[in-house]
Amino acid sequence: MELRAALGDSAVHQEPLELEGAKLEARLSPETGEALAAALRSCSEQKLGLLIRGGASKLSFANAPCHAALLLDTRRLLAPPEIDAEDGVALVAAGVTLASLREALTATGWELPLESADAASTLGGTVAAAAESPRFGPVRDFVLGLHVALASGERVKFGGRVVKNVTGYDLNKLFTGSCGTLGVIESAWLRLKPRPAVVQVLEADALGRGPGEVLAACRRSSVRLGAVEGVGSAQRVRLELAGDETAVASDSRELASQGFVAGQAVSQPEAGGETGVFRVRVTVRPTAWREVADVLLLGGGEVVSLPARGLVLGSFPLADDADERAISSVWRLSRLAAERGEGSYVVAAAPASARAGREVYGDPGETIPLQRAIKAQYDPAGILNPGRFVGGA
Amino acid sequence: MSLVDELQAIVGADGVLARTEELFAYEADGLTLHQGKPVAVVLPRDKTEVQRIVRACRANGVPFVPRGAGTGLSGGATAIEGGVVIELQRMNAILRVDPDDRHAVVQPGVVNADLSKAISHLGLFFAPDPSSQQACTIGGNVAENSGGPHTLKYGTTTNHVLGLEMVLPDGTLIRLGSATGACAGYDLVGAVVGSEGTLGIVTEATVRLSPIPECVETMLGIFDGVVDACRAVGAIIQSGLVPAALEIVDQRTIHAVEDSVYAAGLPRDAGAVLIVEVDGPSEAAASQVERVREIALAEGARELRVARDEEERVRFWRARKGAFGAMGRLAPDLYVHDAVVPRGKLPEILEAICEIGDRYQLKLSNVFHAGDGNLHPNISFDRRDEEERVRVIAAGEEILRTCVEAGGVITGEHGVGSEKRDYMRLLFSEEDLDAMIRLRASFDPDRVCNPGKIFPATRFCTESDPKARGYDKVPIS
Numbered sequence: 001m002e003l004r005a006a007l008g009d010s011a012v013h014q015e016p017l018e019l020e021g022a023k024l025e026a027r028l029s030p031e032t033g034e035a036l037a038a039a040l041r042s043c044s045e046q047k048l049g050l051l052i053r054g055g056a057s058k059l060s061f062a063n064a065p066c067h068a069a070l071l072l073d074t075r076r077l078l079a080p081p082e083i084d085a086e087d088g089v090a091l092v093a094a095g096v097t098l099a100s101l102r103e104a105l106t107a108t109g110w111e112l113p114l115e116s117a118d119a120a121s122t123l124g125g126t127v128a129a130a131a132e133s134p135r136f137g138p139v140r141d142f143v144l145g146l147h148v149a150l151a152s153g154e155r156v157k158f159g160g161r162v163v164k165n166v167t168g169y170d171l172n173k174l175f176t177g178s179c180g181t182l183g184v185i186e187s188a189w190l191r192l193k194p195r196p197a198v199v200q201v202l203e204a205d206a207l208g209r210g211p212g213e214v215l216a217a218c219r220r221s222s223v224r225l226g227a228v229e230g231v232g233s234a235q236r237v238r239l240e241l242a243g244d245e246t247a248v249a250s251d252s253r254e255l256a257s258q259g260f261v262a263g264q265a266v267s268q269p270e271a272g273g274e275t276g277v278f279r280v281r282v283t284v285r286p287t288a289w290r291e292v293a294d295v296l297l298l299g300g301g302e303v304v305s306l307p308a309r310g311l312v313l314g315s316f317p318l319a320d321d322a323d324e325r326a327i328s329s330v331w332r333l334s335r336l337a338a339e340r341g342e343g344s345y346v347v348a349a350a351p352a353s354a355r356a357g358r359e360v361y362g363d364p365g366e367t368i369p370l371q372r373a374i375k376a377q378y379d380p381a382g383i384l385n386p387g388r389f390v391g392g393a
Numbered sequence: 394m395s396l397v398d399e400l401q402a403i404v405g406a407d408g409v410l411a412r413t414e415e416l417f418a419y420e421a422d423g424l425t426l427h428q429g430k431p432v433a434v435v436l437p438r439d440k441t442e443v444q445r446i447v448r449a450c451r452a453n454g455v456p457f458v459p460r461g462a463g464t465g466l467s468g469g470a471t472a473i474e475g476g477v478v479i480e481l482q483r484m485n486a487i488l489r490v491d492p493d494d495r496h497a498v499v500q501p502g503v504v505n506a507d508l509s510k511a512i513s514h515l516g517l518f519f520a521p522d523p524s525s526q527q528a529c530t531i532g533g534n535v536a537e538n539s540g541g542p543h544t545l546k547y548g549t550t551t552n553h554v555l556g557l558e559m560v561l562p563d564g565t566l567i568r569l570g571s572a573t574g575a576c577a578g579y580d581l582v583g584a585v586v587g588s589e590g591t592l593g594i595v596t597e598a599t600v601r602l603s604p605i606p607e608c609v610e611t612m613l614g615i616f617d618g619v620v621d622a623c624r625a626v627g628a629i630i631q632s633g634l635v636p637a638a639l640e641i642v643d644q645r646t647i648h649a650v651e652d653s654v655y656a657a658g659l660p661r662d663a664g665a666v667l668i669v670e671v672d673g674p675s676e677a678a679a680s681q682v683e684r685v686r687e688i689a690l691a692e693g694a695r696e697l698r699v700a701r702d703e704e705e706r707v708r709f710w711r712a713r714k715g716a717f718g719a720m721g722r723l724a725p726d727l728y729v730h731d732a733v734v735p736r737g738k739l740p741e742i743l744e745a746i747c748e749i750g751d752r753y754q755l756k757l758s759n760v761f762h763a764g765d766g767n768l769h770p771n772i773s774f775d776r777r778d779e780e781e782r783v784r785v786i787a788a789g790e791e792i793l794r795t796c797v798e799a800g801g802v803i804t805g806e807h808g809v810g811s812e813k814r815d816y817m818r819l820l821f822s823e824e825d826l827d828a829m830i831r832l833r834a835s836f837d838p839d840r841v842c843n844p845g846k847i848f849p850a851t852r853f854c855t856e857s858d859p860k861a862r863g864y865d866k867v868p869i870s
Contacts, residue, residue, distance in 0.1 A: 163733075247673060
């Protein structure tokens with residue numbers, strides 16, 4: 001088999017499996033960028049569709065594949081992270097888990113601004129899915145450079161290791177969040193965050209506080225995570241303050257005067273297993289967070305609002321064999337919530353049956369022709385996560 | 394009907410410049426080394442006129458170049474291959490401000506500083522602050538992904554653009570992103586910001602607004618040498634502090650500034666001054682000032698002055714932001730480089746750059762965004778002196794090579810434009826460039842929108858022409 005010649009026997013696993021509704025003949029697990037590129041070239045030539053996975057924590061964060069013959073597993077794309085503690089940047093291979101990277105950074109003055117509730121999450125998957133951290137913000141803000149293998153088998157790089165760069169098109173942005181549909185990430189240069197001297201958690205009742213008041217508290221300069229959790233009278237505002245001692249103390253005093261007290265750590269939104277659950281992320285006008293949360297709460301699930309980020313996260317139990325009525329209901333609620341906040345929604349996890357025939361990315365509107373043109377440029381044979389992205393790209 | 398007649402029919406006679414003397418001002422942008430004369434300059438008033446202009450250009454087979462205030466420093470807004478310049482300064486309305494959700498919708502011709510002035514009473518500002526902010530436009534900022542001294546804390550333009558409306562090179566109007574910043578699918582806003590006007594013409598931008606910090610403290614660290622100042626920058630960054638700005642002005646620049654209207658009382662015998670700005674709640678800013686003082690003095694600062702009042706603070710910044718203007722006293726022309734290096738390499742790179750300037754016998758000075766590792770070696774020269782011009786270009790190339798070899802890049806905020814396109818291969822392979830051209834081909838397969846920019850001049854020969862590769866077969870709409 002041509003792929004064995006390209007990758008070596010140890011990287012081709014003839015183990016038929018069914019994933020995301022696709023029947024896959026084998027799993028490919030290249031260990032090097034060269035092998036990855038060779039596999040992609042070969043698959044392009046043979047028009048073999050690839051379902052791509054890292055830690056598999058975001059597998060259900062996509063449309064169902066329209067055709068896929070093989071599984072491409074990026075977890076063996078491993079190399080020790082190259083950490084520049086002087087500059088606060090690091091080059092990290094795609095298969096490195098966020099957990100191990102965080103561990104590698106503990107001895108430095110820097111912290112990793114990427115997060116996942118799942119210990120298996122890899123750097124490659126997190127960047128490909130643009131899995132935003134509620135604490136640190138969009139992944140795109142921390143990707144300085146990318147090494148990518150294109151469907152053609154060409155290995156290319158964008159950006160670089162420096163923190164400011166306008167040399168050529170910013171393809172980092174295009175590939176971050178492209179869900180592996182334009183190329184496969186080999187490694188990334190990341191910008192790290194200075195480790196705060198102090199981290200403190202405060203909380204208060206949300207009930208009785210106007211949405212504007214909560215938003216203002218979440219926007220205080222040392223608050224890096226402001227979340228509203230719970231339902232009804234149990235609804236709490238939890239704030240995680242981080243920074244130097246004076247800044248945190250100053251905000252802490254002001255918040256204490258508003259009734260905030262020492263609190264429990266903010267729970268990791270979107271934590272937990274991915275089966276039997278429907279998760280939606282609704283991006284809205286920050287001032288509309290409460291109206292949006294109220295809409296989602298009608299669904300009877302858990303809702304976490306991040307007012308300062310204009311983000312409301314809903315999580316509803318939804319059995320893998322849920323009936324059409326239950327499925328339609330959570331989708332309708334998601335759409336309604338987005339409309340209420342003049343924003344948009346993305347279904348971050350759902351049983352395959354609940355995603356079938358639906359667009360998890362919401363309404364891409366008039367940009368679809370352009371997005372298809374871009375996909376055709378980078379993946380003309382349509383082998384990379386076919387059908388998984390917006391509008392079937 | 395000639396193209397000029399057609400353009401006049403679209404925007405009126407007062408909206409088209411086509412006489413030779415009218416076109417002189419458009420032969421170059423802030424980079425006078427590269428010049429190109431347009432056949433006409435057209436000044437639309439709205440998006441519909443932009444669409445009609447683009448379609449008229451397409452029908453006549455003429456390329457077009459979007460242009461804001463023309464303050465760019467890489468030849469990005471120059472009609473290097475001829476064609477029509479579409480000057481967007483008349484589209485200068487602030488269409489909407491939403492202070493609670495912290496965004497504004499603006500037309501591309503709004504001057505950067507004017508937006509911040511217009512919203513200051515709401516306690517908000519637009520964070521990207523290029524030195525040219527009193528003149529440059531937000532459309533230009535979007536095209537170049539402009540930075541500025543406060544990029545260190547606030548990021549560049551790309552971090553402040555939520556949505557765009559643009560006219561594609563085929564005349565189609567399209568909206569990318571949204572007021573909330575979310576978009577379904579590829580991050581097209583991220584791809585367009587910094588694309589130097591080669592993917593279309595932005596007709597509206599939804600930008601993020603930032604809260605004006607409660608307190609701002611500006612300091613001036615006086616050092617005997619620029620290398621010591623660079624070491625202090627490294628120490629401040631490693632301490633975990635995130636100042637709003639960390640800027641270095643070297644001795645040659647100090648002299649030029651002190652001889653000019655921008656004089657700020659900088660000590661002429663200092664080897665360099667380091668401007669440090671911190672902001673935030675009053676108490677926090679005060680504690681940061683003390684930490685910066687400790688670090689600066691430990692790294693050899695002779696003195697650390699803290700601006701006593703707003704007037705002094707403005708004077709410090711006027712010296713920094715007016716430095717390029719002050720260079721006009723040294724020679725008629727200025728060539729500003731824009732390479733970025735890993736911050737830890739700043740001391741050795743600065744020494745190497747000064748050595749290169751001396752070896753080529755040039756008037757080279759440095760004023761730069763040290764916190765980002767973004768250098769601005771400025772070469773003052775007279776372009777009428779052909780022999781000096783050759784030395785200027787040769788030294789510039791050597792500086793770029795030195796920075797790239799140190800792990801850096803050739804531009805941090807000015808863009809590649811026509812100026813640095815032939816240096817792209819210092820950083821990128823043919824495959825890397827080809828990957829970028831695929832994006833261009835998705836938006837502009839016929840390469841009619843701001844041609845001659847970013848990509849090396851030899852990229853578009855027969856074998857690498859996007860059309861020859863069949864990219865033009867991909868439907869745009």
